[in-house]
Amino acid sequence: MLKHSFIDTLATSLRIEVISATLRERVRATPFSVFRAVFGLLMAFGAVRFMWLGWIEDHYLAPQFHFNYWGFEWVKPLPAIFMYGVHYLMIASAVGVMVGTKWVYRASAITLFLTFTYTELIDLTYYLNHYYFVSIVCALLCIIPSPPAIWDKQATIPHWVVVIFKLQIAIVYIYAGLAKINYDWLVEALPLKIWLPAHDHLPIIGPLFTWTITPYLFSWFGMLYDCLIVFFLLNTRTRLAAYLTVIIFHSLTGVLFQIGIFPLVMIGCTLIFFDFGRGKPAEPSPLRPLTPKVSLRALVLVAHFAFQLLFPWRFLLYPGNVFWTEQGYRYGWRVMLMEKAGTAIFYVKDSKSGREGVVDNSEFLNPHQEKQMAMQPDMILQFAHFLGNHYAKIGLDNPQVRAEVYVTLNARPSRLLIDPNVNLMKERDTFAPKTWILPN
Amino acid sequence: MNRTLILITLLGLGLLTGMVSCNESETPTESGFNRGEMLTNVVQKLIIPAFTDLGTHVAALSQRAEAFTQSPTPTTLSSLQEAWSTAYTSWQFANSFNFGPAGEQGVRRGLNEEIGTFPISIAKVENAVSGTPNFNDFNRDARGFLAVEYLIFGMGKTPTELVDEFSTQKRKDFLLGAISDIDRRVNEVLSAWNGGYSTTFVQNVGTDVGSSTSMLYNEFVKSFEAIKNFKLGLPLGRRPGQTQAEPQLVEAYYSGKSLEMLEANLVAVENIWFGRSREGQDGAGFREYLQSVEGGQALIAATEAQMTAVKSALAAVPKTSTLAEQIQQAPQPADKLHTELQKHTRFYKSDMSSILGISITFSSGDGD
Incomplete structure (x- = not known):
């Protein structure tokens, strides 16, 4: 009895019913439409750029040995013609994710996830948190219900569709921020003390990089930015200013580091925090009843986010400094940290x-x-x-x-x-x- | 509380902490290093003099070869051999600058591979001698300095025997052709440096891949590693899979000048570190650059301590017999030199680029 009432109280205090209802409420589709349009565009651009730079040869075809991802040792590069085929498929599916609806969207999302993740899994050398993030976003794009056409301004989607992307972005930023709270980053301003002077030739900002104080300012600002930016993006009053900060921050990282199109990806993805429209959607539709499919989806999402929240902490289970041993380093949103x-x-x-x-x-x-x-x-x-x-x-x-x-x-x-x-x-x-x- | 206020407060706090953590805030530090100055020094005092000198000595080699082919005698041969040694020593001071006009371009590989490949293939050289020589094909082991060396020093042949070999016009033509190929390639590079490329190079002051600093650094490391891996490691039989020493793989095997050349190459690499000309005039080099960055002093100390160890290991290698002979008979001193070079590698190869923030690959990982 006691146990029962405890669970009841817990459920009430967590307001699971309310949360569930809020998440299933229908909201304007435009933020998501903008998100998938920008994301699809950048993915297509990224794949074209990758081929253009000759990286298919350099990364996948030329090396005689590839470093495997743990558990994915069976992933191997295909002969040249197929590797190009995979990239063309990736471009087509990115366009499908951008503008497709119904089965076109679904097939595109699944193909994009598979092709992109396949190419990433070929060689661990090229691992970047950003790639991992893109794979996750692609997976999330597969799980959502087929979205309305991107030009339909009146259309609605379930609230949770927008929420899961915001939540994923929030995890990326906040974990990246938490990872920056360490002695070297905050007290020694390392590695920025190394990286900034190496860029002192840049126009306008370059000379600032030779100042002693600059790496400290950048380190602290970077940490605070990562930890807090999501909250400022969530708040209507600070959103615009926060977004300007997003643009400035990622442009700077783009100039300083060789991380390709990822500054653009983050600038694009954070657009999902905007409403793009005024007032309530035209026709607030009634909540649909919970079906097994919906429940299953909810379960998968809960499992995913539980994993996202917990897995980065596994480094605590290993002895020694994670920066040194790199045991539990990856998949933890430790971005440009050392x-x-x-x-x-x-x-x-x-x-x-x-x-x-x-x-x-x-x-x-x-x-x-x-x-x-x-x-x-x-x-x-x-x-x-x-x-x-x-x-x-x-x-x-x-x-x-x-x-x-x-x-x-x-x-x-x-x-x-x-x-x-x-x-x-x-x-x-x-x-x-x-x-x-x-x-x- | 207004969230903007929180943001401002936190930012302010961050600023404050930043200021507290460093004492000389706001004043530009001594750490502003002028890479352009370093590049200018390297171009003016090292690169251009190296290729100029090389050009001069290759021209001399060419003249001696003309004289020799016109009247092949042990005397003209000996003067040709002497010219080869001088020219090839000059090459040791230029082989680290294997970028820009000396870098890869289409099917043409870097100058280092085009004129400095060793070991050469005797079969291919003899084939080319008796056939139609082509100095632009993929047979880089049948041309360049070391093919010329094989022709004029031979293997265990007396001067008279060597002279006799040159009784055929084809052998003479091949010798002249091979030298003129070296001459052409060197002059191409030299005139590019004397032309617009110097300016391009000096103005490209970044640290990314393709920047002058990055190219200079990369080839500097490669030149150093080539000494360790190819001029010593392979002939010593230190590669896995080798079951014995292979002294015939040394550089300059036929002239027996391997040690002399290796020593010159080490001096050349050290000169880039110091920013020092071949005549010994010191300027801005990687050492000065390192002095300006975090952790630089410690790295300079460690590097130079190891340099001393390398030098004493080199000094302990007897000069009375050739490197190939030593590798065959008493490899310990050469082996010790190899080990000391091995220990030196990390200072040049990873420590330096890491603390200088020089990019050596096109995209960076998270752990950079």
Whole structure:
């Protein structure tokens, strides 16, 4: 009895009924229409740009070895013609997401999600939080009911459709902000102390970057911006000013960092916070009854957001500094947070003859792959296994692979990242802490 | 409370903390480093002199080759060999500048590969000698300085035997053709630097990929790594899969001048670090740049300590026998040099670009 009433009270105090009703209320479709139009356009543009820059060759076709995503080792690049096909399909589906309705929209959304996510999963080297964000948005676009035509200004959609995108954006920003609350970022103004002077040649703002105070201001502003911007976007009175801040902030990151079209993506996506219209929608339709399909969808969304909220904290379960070990670093909205680089020298030993050779990484990896690998333990492990298998194939007896990896983090003198005496062929990549990573 | 007010308050707080954290607020710091000045120094004191010098010595090589082919005698051969050594030493001071006019362009690879590929393929060279030589095909291991070296130094041949080899017109033609190919390529690069490219280079003061600083840095690192990997590592048999030393893979194998060239290459790399001309005149280089940034002093100290270790390892390599002979008979000193170079790699390869904020790839990762 007591238990029952407790749950009742909890339900009442959480106002689940009310929340559910509010979420199912129908609202003006324009914010979402603008959102999907801009998102689809940018996705199409992004895919065209990717091909134009010759990155299909550079990223997917030229490398003889690809770093896998954990659990997605089965994702492999396709021959050139199919890789181009995938990109053309991505462009077409992006256009479909932009302007399509009914089955065209649905098919486009699913295709966009699959093609984009496929290309991202080919090589871990190119992982960026932004790509992960785009994949999530694509997935969310698949789950929503088919939207009305984008030019229909009177149309309505369920409130939750808008809410899930706002919530996802909120998580990205707030988690990115929380990640900035650390000693190096706030007290040492690192890595901005490194990055800003490297851009002191920029017109107008460049000279500011040589001032001692500038990295501190940027660090603090960046942290506060990320933590708070969503709240200012939610509030009608501050929305316009907040959006101007969004434009300025992302334009700056676009100038400073080589992150492609992502500043544009964020500037575009945050448009969803605007109403684009006045007053209530023309015909507030009555709430539709809950069907199993709706409930299932709700369940999937709740599970998704629970994952989104919890997964980034997994780093707390690992010993050591997450910036150093990178255990639990990814998928946590840690965006442009540190300056890290390493030199990894691999030694392969023939177990029978005892002869040990030194690998020239550039024989197997492109500069981008080598750079990313040389500071991330799981990638070092993958490459070690590749080397072991490769040399076993060309005749070495049960090759042992060890690596001497020196990493510099935020301008500190470089130190050994992993135990240089461990035979990496004996280690496996799991969620368990990697004992061969040396403390920072 | 008004949310704008909260924002302003928080921003103010942030500002305040920022000001408190640093003592010399608002005044520009000493850290403003003028990359343009560094680039100008490198162009004026290192790059242009290096290619000018190389051009002069390749022209001399060409003249001696003319003289030799007109009257092949042990004397003209010896003077030709001497000219080759001088020209190839000059090349050691230019091989780090493998970008811009010396960089890849279409099917043409960087100057380094076009005129400095080693080991050469004797079979391909002999084939070209007896056939129709083409200095623009993909057989980069059948042209350049080291193909010329093979022709004029041979392998274990006496001067008279070598001279006798040049009794055929085809061999003479190939020699002259190979040298004139080097000459043409070097002069192309030199005239580009003497023309508009210097200005382009000096004005491109950014740190992104394709910026002058990034290109200079990348090729500087590559030149250093080539010494370690190809001039020492491979001949020493230090590559996995190698079952023994392969001394014939050293640079300048036929002349036996490997050590001399390696030493020159190391000096050239060090000169870029210091911003120092070949004559020893010091200017702005990467070292000065590092002095201006966070963590720079510590890196300079660590790098220069290791430089000293490299130098003493080099000094410990006996000069009485060739590198190839040593690798065959007593590889320990050369092996030690390889190890010291290995230890040096991280300072140049990742520490420097990281603290200077130089981009070496087209898109950055989150962990940059």
